[in-house]
Amino acid sequence: MAFIEDLLSVFQEVSEDDGNSNFTYTIVYGGCSKVIPHQEFRLYLLIPAAISTVLLAFSTRRTNQKLHLLNGRPGLIFPMDVMKRSHRFSYAAAFGTLAHLCSNIVFDAKYAFHYNGPTYLKVLIALVSMLIYGMGYFPLFAGITVGSPLGYLVATLFSWVFTAEFFANSFCTQKMNISYLILIIGVLPEMLCYLYLTFSLPVRFVLSIAKPEKKTKLAVDFESSEDLYESVRKSYQGIHVAKLFKRPPPPPPPPEGAKEKLIFLLKNLTGMVFYKRTKGFRYSTRIMSVIAIGFILLCEVTFLLFIVFYQAFEYAEKILNTLKVAEDFLTTTDRKALDMFLFLGTALRGCFLTSLMVAYTINVVFLLHYMTSYRNNLLLLYKGKNEHLIPMTEKSNASLIVGSMRYAGYQVGYIGWGFFIQFLLLLTFSIVIATIVTLWDVIKDLILQQIMILWPVLITSLVLNILQLVLSKFLFLQENGDILAMDNRRLFFIFTYFMFFYNIFIGIFSCLMRIIKAIILGALFLPRLDHSTLPKKFQRMDPGFDAYCGFMHVESTHTNPVAMVFISILQAESLTALKRKEKKILNIILRDEYQEMLAKKRRKARWKWLLAYTLVNNPEISLQRRLVLAKERNENIKEIFFSHSSSFTVNSTKLDLEDVIIQSERL
Incomplete structure (x- = not known):
């Protein structure tokens, strides 16, 4: 990210001058001249990308249009089938290699080429840059999708090129005071994606040559329909449908001992806070790719923010220590102020580190919750339930498709900026607390004075709220609130009348609390598109949630296991019947040919018999x-x-x- 790199370059001179600094993680990231420049690399990559795309297109055939031209070639190739669940980890790793590029797009709007023209044309330049980025990575995804030896060869070559560019630019620094271990930790998730593609794609290339993979399995490829049905049963959709016909197991008995209760509570708490696995469920390729790129984006942004702000605090602390050494030129008041600034700087460093790690932890946990939410919503949609989402009847089919197309890009952008906004809010909140603690001796009288003014209001509000709840349960409702039936109606009317005037004052405080809660929850759930930050009737005005709803409805419609198995059964029956019909026609043809041969033999034998009979009875004709x-x-x-x-x-x-x-x- 350019703005972080610029900040890091500011500390280059400080790192050079201060040789006795205790900060051993100084890295001059911005001052590094790239071994492979970004813009030139993207532009030169278009040539092999275009050639590889044409080769892959000619290696596939068209399926239904103008098959007589060039034997159906070239075919239309695509980068990824977003509706299937095959090659999920390869696609996730391929998208993971885009994390650094996505961070440049999200935070810096980085272009694929240099542009110094008018500002009003930057939008057009951005569109062209996105096209260049997509075309450069297209052969990598298309090669995995094609699944042929040529496809895996192209994907392998491009993965090696991207891996070489990543290592060349990630480990190039003109001055390196940071250990390689710390640097590797910062880019470890993205590096694992590159290494996975580097080693897995060549293996698939060799396997595809040794044993070509069958892309489709038709009924004619099986000896009988039972073989086809067995393949359907072993598929993910077949396992899901078979599971629906099984009676769910009974719930486990409740724990009895204290130790068992504690273990049960910890297991449930872990599943509620982090992630709970559902056996047999397979996430789609698209959701796995989005989660992978979101996680890598969080790791890289957190690492870069840590580096730049840590160096900023080191620089500020160095200046203050330099001033503190010159005690002859400072008064007592100046030294006290300097000590206070040093203490405040240490507190701010703690605030920064705490805010950064808390924001990172929240977003990582949210990614796990997001996977759980996706699974639950998708399983409910399979059953026809969509209470949490915008119903399909309220949206057109075109808007659903548009939402599905927008979803992945929106999710990555929301994760990046949501993390940044959460970090700023947490940093502001922690700085306020640190300032109060640091300046307690100065502002304690003012704070205590405000507390003495407000505590009666708070206590009274708390007591009255509890009183209203207790009276409603035991006095104004029958059977201690078990049924919604009024009791002591006159007392209820009197109490409601007098509480009207007091609730006006409580409403002011409640309004402020509502604003604070909206800000906190809005910032907290900003990275998550599965929850709308707007009320239910205004959810369609939330573009992120609207895109998520479109994605989920399209996903459910095209990947419903029950529908897929039903269609597979119909196709199997149709193709099996066609095969049976072909056999029947062949038997009829063979039987007709045999009957015709027998008839010809009968006619020939009859003619010979008649000829012999004629010649025997007519000797002159015989001569x-x-x-x-x-x-x-x-x-x-x-x-x-x-x-x-x-x-x-x-x-x-x-x-x-x-x-x-x-x-x-x-x-």
Whole structure:
């Protein structure tokens, strides 16, 4: 991120001058000249990306349009099937390699090329930059999607190029006082994604050559329909549908001993706070990719903020220590003020570190909660329940598709800026507390005075709220509040009348609390798109939640396991029936050919029988027939002789008919 790199470059001279500094993690990040420049790398990458895309397109065939042209090539290739769950980790790792680029886009709006023109054209330049970024990474995703040896080869080559660029630019510093271990920790998640692609894609390339993968399984590929049904049962959708027909297991018995109760409570608390796994559920490729890039983005931003602000505090502390050494030029009051500033600087450093780690922890836990929320909402949508989301009937199909397209980009942007805003709010809150603690001797009289003014109001409000609750339960409702039926109606009317005037004053304080709660909860749930920050009737005005609803409805409609299994069964039955029909037609054709052959034999035998009967009863016709047959035989022999005259051996100029017959038979 450029703004953090600029701040880091400010401390370069300080790091060079102060050789005795105790801060051993100084790194001149901004002063590093990139081994592979960002803009040049993105532009030059377009050439191999375009060539690879064309090769991948010609390696696939069109499915339904103009198949007679070039044998159906080139085909239309796409980077990722967002509706399937295959190659989830490869896609997640590929998106994880985009984390640093996404941070530059979210926080710095970094372009793919240098631009110094008018400001009003920057939006157009940003659109062109996004197209360049997408085209540069397109072959990596498309190669994984194609799944052929050529696809894996292209994906492998591009992953190696991106890995080389990552290591060259991540570990290049003109001056390095930071240990490589600390630097590796900062980029470890993204580095693991690069290493995963670097080693897994070549292995898949070799396996695809040794054993080509079948992209589709049709009914004709199976010996019987049972084989096809067995493949459906083993799929994720089949397992989910089979699970629906099973009776759910009974709930476990409640724990009895104190130790068992404590273990049960800890397990439930861990599942509620962090993450609870559901056996058999598989997250989609898209949600895994978004979670991966969001987590890596949080890690990198946290690491960079830690580096820049830690150096800022070191720089400020160095200046104050330098002034403190010059005691001859300071008065007693100045030294006290200087000591106070040193103490305040130490407190602010603690506030910064605490706020940064708390914001990071909150967002990481929110990512885990987000996965749980996605799973629960998707399973409810499979059952036709959408109470938490905007119903499909209130949105058009086009708006749902638009929301699905917007979702991934919105989620990454919300995670980045939500984390930054949470960090600023936590930092402000902690600085206020640290200031109060530091300046307690100065402002304690003012604070105690305000507390003496406000504590009667707070105590009275608390007592009256408790009193209203107790009276409502035991005096104004029947059966101690178990049913909503009024009791002591006259006392209720009197109490309500007098509480009206007091609740006006309570309402002012309640209004302030409502504003504070809205700010806190709005900032807290800003990175999460599965919860709207607006009231239920105004949820459609929340663009993030609207995009999430569109994504969930499209996901549910196109990946519902019950619908997918039902369609698979229909397709299996249709293809099996087609196969059975083809066999039946083949049997009919063979049977007809056999019957025709038998009929021909019968006709020939009948004709021979009639001929023999005629010749036996007519000897003259038999004699004439012999003469005709002999004449035809002689003519045939002559034709054979003249057409193969070079093959016969003639000893005299006069041809002997018998010799000709013998040699013709020999030929």
